[in-house]
Amino acid sequence: MDVKVKKYLYDIKESIDSIENYLGDKRDFSIYLNDKMLRRAIEREFEIIGEAMNRIDKIDPTIKISTKDQIISMRNRVIHGYDRVDNEIVWGTIVRHLPILKKEINRLL
Numbered sequence: 001m002d003v004k005v006k007k008y009l010y011d012i013k014e015s016i017d018s019i020e021n022y023l024g025d026k027r028d029f030s031i032y033l034n035d036k037m038l039r040r041a042i043e044r045e046f047e048i049i050g051e052a053m054n055r056i057d058k059i060d061p062t063i064k065i066s067t068k069d070q071i072i073s074m075r076n077r078v079i080h081g082y083d084r085v086d087n088e089i090v091w092g093t094i095v096r097h098l099p100i101l102k103k104e105i106n107r108l109l
Helices: 003-023 029-034 036-059 068-080 087-108
Strands: none
Touching (some): 036 068, 068 087
C-alpha cells in the first residue's frame, strides 16, 4: 500500500477518534443539536475524513471503503453548502456509518 494512502487512512482514523471523543459516552442528538461548537467540530472532522478519502480514491480507487462516496459527498456539502448542512444527516452518519467506517479503516491499517 502506498505510504500516502496509509497517512490518509491514519488521518481518517484520528478524525473518527476525535468525533467519538467529542461525543463521549452520551450519544444524544439534542445535546449535539444545541451545541454549535460541537456541531462545527464534528463537521470539521467530516471535512478531513472526506478530503482524505477523496485523496485515497485518486491514488488507488481499488481500495474498498463501503461509504466512500457518501462521506466524500458529505464533505462537499459541509464545505460548499455550509448554510444547508442538515444536522439529522450528520447525526445519521455518526450513528450508522461511522462505526462501519472505523472497522474498515482499522482493517486497512
